[in-house]
Amino acid sequence: MCGIVGYIGSRPAAPLLLDALKRLEYRGYDSAGIVTLTDKFNVKKDSGKIAEIDSRLDLADLPGTCGLGHTRWATHGKPSQRNAHPHVDSFGRVAVVHNGIIENYLEIKQELKKRGFTFRSDTDTEVIPNLISFYLSRKLSPEQAVRRALSQLEGSFALGILIRDNPDKLIAARKESPLIVGLGKNEMFIASDIPAILPYTKRVIVMHDEDLAVLFSRALIIRNLKSWRRTVRKPTLVKWTLEMAEKGGYPHFTIKEIYEQPAAIRETLRSSPAEISRLAALLLRSKRFYMVACGTSYHAALVGKYALAKLADYQSEVVISSEFQESCRASAGTTVLAITQSGETADTLKAVRVAKASGAKIACLTNVIGSSITRESDVVCHTHAGPEISVVATKTFAAQVAFLLRLAIETARCKRTITSSQARQLMVELQELPKVVERVLRSTERPVRELAQKLKDVEHIYLISRGIGYPTVLEGALKLKEITYIHSEALPAGELKHGTLALIEPGTAVIALIPPGDARSRMIGNVEEVKARGAWVIGLTDADADVGAHVDWLITLPRTRELFSPLLYITPLQLLAYHTTVLRGQDPDRPRSLAKSVTVE
Numbered sequence: 028m029c030g031i032v033g034y035i036g037s038r039p040a041a042p043l044l045l046d047a048l049k050r051l052e053y054r055g056y057d058s059a060g061i062v063t064l065t066d067k068f069n070v071k072k073d074s075g076k077i078a079e080i081d082s083r084l085d086l087a088d089l090p091g092t093c094g095l096g097h098t099r100w101a102t103h104g105k106p107s108q109r110n111a112h113p114h115v116d117s118f119g120r121v122a123v124v125h126n127g128i129i130e131n132y133l134e135i136k137q138e139l140k141k142r143g144f145t146f147r148s149d150t151d152t153e154v155i156p157n158l159i160s161f162y163l164s165r166k167l168s169p170e171q172a173v174r175r176a177l178s179q180l181e182g183s184f185a186l187g188i189l190i191r192d193n194p195d196k197l198i199a200a201r202k203e204s205p206l207i208v209g210l211g212k213n214e215m216f217i218a219s220d221i222p223a224i225l226p227y228t229k230r231v232i233v234m235h236d237e238d239l240a241v242l243f244s245r246a247l248i249i250r251n252l253k254s255w256r257r258t259v260r261k262p263t264l265v266k267w268t269l270e271m272a273e274k275g276g277y278p279h280f281t282i283k284e285i286y287e288q289p290a291a292i293r294e295t296l297r298s299s300p301a302e303i304s305r306l307a308a309l310l311l312r313s314k315r316f317y318m319v320a321c322g323t324s325y326h327a328a329l330v331g332k333y334a335l336a337k338l339a340d341y342q343s344e345v346v347i348s349s350e351f352q353e354s355c356r357a358s359a360g361t362t363v364l365a366i367t368q369s370g371e372t373a374d375t376l377k378a379v380r381v382a383k384a385s386g387a388k389i390a391c392l393t394n395v396i397g398s399s400i401t402r403e404s405d406v407v408c409h410t411h412a413g414p415e416i417s418v419v420a421t422k423t424f425a426a427q428v429a430f431l432l433r434l435a436i437e438t439a440r441c442k443r444t445i446t447s448s449q450a451r452q453l454m455v456e457l458q459e460l461p462k463v464v465e466r467v468l469r470s471t472e473r474p475v476r477e478l479a480q481k482l483k484d485v486e487h488i489y490l491i492s493r494g495i496g497y498p499t500v501l502e503g504a505l506k507l508k509e510i511t512y513i514h515s516e517a518l519p520a521g522e523l524k525h526g527t528l529a530l531i532e533p534g535t536a537v538i539a540l541i542p543p544g545d546a547r548s549r550m551i552g553n554v555e556e557v558k559a560r561g562a563w564v565i566g567l568t569d570a571d572a573d574v575g576a577h578v579d580w581l582i583t584l585p586r587t588r589e590l591f592s593p594l595l596y597i598t599p600l601q602l603l604a605y606h607t608t609v610l611r612g613q614d615p616d617r618p619r620s621l622a623k624s625v626t627v628e
């Protein structure tokens with residue numbers, strides 16, 4: 028996730044682009060840059076937060092009345108000056124800002140190098156201006172050169188494009204990444220999101236997938252990239268305030284990020300097959316394999332452990348980072364995978380350093396390219412959830428789980444515990460999950476809101492499940508604790524009888540997560556166990572399960588494999604935590620005493 032913005036009109040472009048970028052910073056904040064077009068491209072860019080870069084480079088001090096801006100959340104290539112956008116092709120003909128991921132950029136780069144193009148960055152984006160430049164050199168019109176180049180790209184993009192020899196137009200295109208056009212008086216804008224341009228215009232056209240827009244200061248032409256048919260779209264009048272707009276119309280970042288989970292899963296699954304293969308190979312070479320993590324990342328690691336054991340018959344140990352030093356031994360032949368969305372958690376960095384000193388190989392899975400953990404690691408892997416602003420982790424959990432499920436499939440394929448065709452089938456089903464999660468979000472929102480009304484004043488909530496449902500309820504309980512401040516405790520349902528059952532009284536709230544799988548009938552036995560003590564039981568299960576008769580409140584989810592169930596079943600629990608918090612009059616984005624990234628031990 029990155030933020031892009033563009034302007035064409037009669038005002039000085041750079042100050043306006045800088046102002047717009049500041050409002051897009053929530054979409055990414057590891058680098059930023061601006062390009063304006065006069066008789067040449069004028070570029071200022073660097074790594075860091077926009078304010079820091081601006082105080083160093085004076086970003087607004089660029090000539091010209093048309094330009095592009097970008098605020099980056101790195102996906103390919105660490106945050107640095109040369110990887111920051113905008114990118115200009117080797118011959119200075121085309122400038123581009125990009126949000127998205129180009130999957131086949133390495134092949135395109137090879138081809139272009141053979142044709143004399145040179146590359147200055149490690150990004151996937153840099154192939155785009157060079158490919159357009161190549162088609163311009165073949166005498167194609169700017170629009171056709173862009174169209175031909177984009178037809179070769181696999182992946183997702185929202186693009187702002189300037190062509191040196193056509194300073195009267197700005198070209199924009201989108202596929203799977205958001206982009207809007209803003210219509211002003213004798214001026215036009217593009218942006219990833221409405222807040223960027225809200226002070227300048229409220230008349231907005233939302234671009235559709237496969238749209239190509241050509242913006243002149245007084246005209247706009249939109250075509251479909253494939254059919255080249257022209258479309259006329261009526262602008263919408265935006266009524267949002269600036270604050271509402273930053274949150275995409277949602278009242279809080281927490282709920283916005285819960286709704287961004289399908290995209291986080293999709294982007295993570297489509298990116299970096301090479302990272303997965305490298306990590307699977309390392310696992311299979313290792314004598315011992317630990318996953319270390321804290322908080323939500325620890326729960327994702329537990330899902331990974333179940334998946335590796337079940338699919339690949341592969342034994343791993345999951346350790347809370349702060350306990351690693353006391354409880355674990357590492358040596359040559361040990362691999363430690365650190366899972367950390369921020370890449371900065373002190374406890375996890377410490378565990379890794381301890382393991383490294385004993386000769387272990389280090390791998391990491393992080394959402395932040397270039398974060399501290401990547402510098403400690405031999406193998407670096409990424410989730411692609413985009414920046415997570417809310418303190419509680421939601422979409423990064425989904426992305427971590429998606430990555431680990433994919434890792435388990437690959438490890439199982441390499442180990443031949445499943446056949447290649449079974450692996451392919453599992454991958455097909457996994458790639459379908461973002462759509463299923465979208466359905467879950469739509470179908471559970473209302474019943475969960477009603478449930479939140481019932482639970483908002485309780486003092487305790489117990490969550491039970493079995494198997495791969497156990498890490499899911501652990502994560503659900505953590506969400507509830509973090510933002511509702513209601514005491515929430517998750518446990519494997521089989522453990523109830525060893526202690527917690529003593530706390531179940533008439534009216535005690537118990538959430539029973541009953542995903543498909545061998546443990547279902549035993550779970551129903553556990554539901555009866557708490558019901559016999561008077562518990563008020565909320566069941567989460569799929570449409571086929573005959574669970575309704577055993578519970579007091581039922582939330583129904585689509586059918587899925589047991590292995591994939593955490594991605595579906597966590598969603599209503601996150602929604603429940605969110606809605607209960609709002610009903611209690613608390614701020615879900617800023618829970619008391621907690622921080623997003625804990626950099627002290």
Ligand code: G6P
Pocket residue numbers: 321322323324366367368369370371372375418419420621622623624625
């Ligand atoms: C903090 C955050 C949690 C997060 C944990 C681990 O406690 O509040 O949301 O799960 O750190 O963070 P990491 O960045 O290492 O995944």
